Amino acid sequence: MEGDDDMAVEQTEHALQEGVNPVEIVKQAIVPGIERTGELWKDNVYFMPDVVLSTEAFKMAMSVVEPTLSEIETDKTGRFVMGVVAGDMHDLGKSIVIAMLTGAGFEVIDLGVDVPTEVFIEKAQSLNPDIMGVGCYMTTTMLELKDVMRKLKENGLRDKLKVMIGGVPTTQTFADEIGADAWGKDALDAAEKAKKIMGV
Ligand code: B12
Incomplete structure (x- = not known):
């Protein structure tokens, strides 16, 4: 600390x-x-x-x-691909969520920060995750979340995975508005909801 x-x-x-x-x-x-x-x-x-x-x-x-x-962790809970939206360099929240998900038995693939929407789409295709986690930490980058959701749909990927979002400016209301499957208040909440999605 x-x-x-x-x-x-x-x-x-x-x-x-x-x-x-x-x-x-x-x-x-x-x-x-x-x-x-x-x-x-x-x-x-x-x-x-x-x-x-x-x-x-x-x-x-x-x-x-x-x-x-x-x-x-030999018996994985599921595959979770995680990244932070384009233009956003904050990574503390993401690191903690990844730690909690790892502790919960998920195989987590970290795409890093400032991830262009195209990369989220490409990784959704090539890595075939059960859940895609998208972090956003500024009001100015929130629109990128909408963009990720829209492009997933356009590329026929939306029904193939679940999407979780999180970060300071996001809320459950916003998650509902953009059509995400779950919103994580904090790392513990994120891990619990991810496990629920996987039926664990
Ligand atoms: C630390 C920090 C930084 C550090 C980042 C270090 C790092 N390696 O991440 C530094 C100093 C680099 C930084 C830079 C900037 N920052 Co800053 N930063 C913060 C600060 C103080 C804390 C953020 C943080 O890490 N919190 C602790 C973590 C643990 O909490 P968390 O992010 O909320 O994550 C939890 C949950 O949200 C959830 N969660 C997180 N991610 C996810 C993902 C999923 C999928 C799920 C389910 C859940 C989930 O679980 C996490 C753990 O419990 C915030 C203030 C604040 N109150 O948040 C400002 C803040 C986010 N920053 C801000 C700004 C403006 C900037 C800069 C633009 C400043 C500047 N002028 O240069 C730059 C941005 C650079 C960029 N392009 O991104 C503003 C954003 C304002 C806005 N428009 O919304 C804030 C809100 C400060 C403020 N009040 O003005 N920042």
């Missing part, structure tokens, strides 16, 4: 060496850490540089635990 990435790596390695279940490390330490950062940001205790430092520590800790997560 305090952005000490060396310590984040050391503590994660230490927990793994001690035999702590990697899913529990994500659920009980790494995710709560970044969620607390989000709360401190909301309460005006943390400023943007603090948030950026916390993210770096979050990512470093995740990089230690991720290889072990994919080793133990």
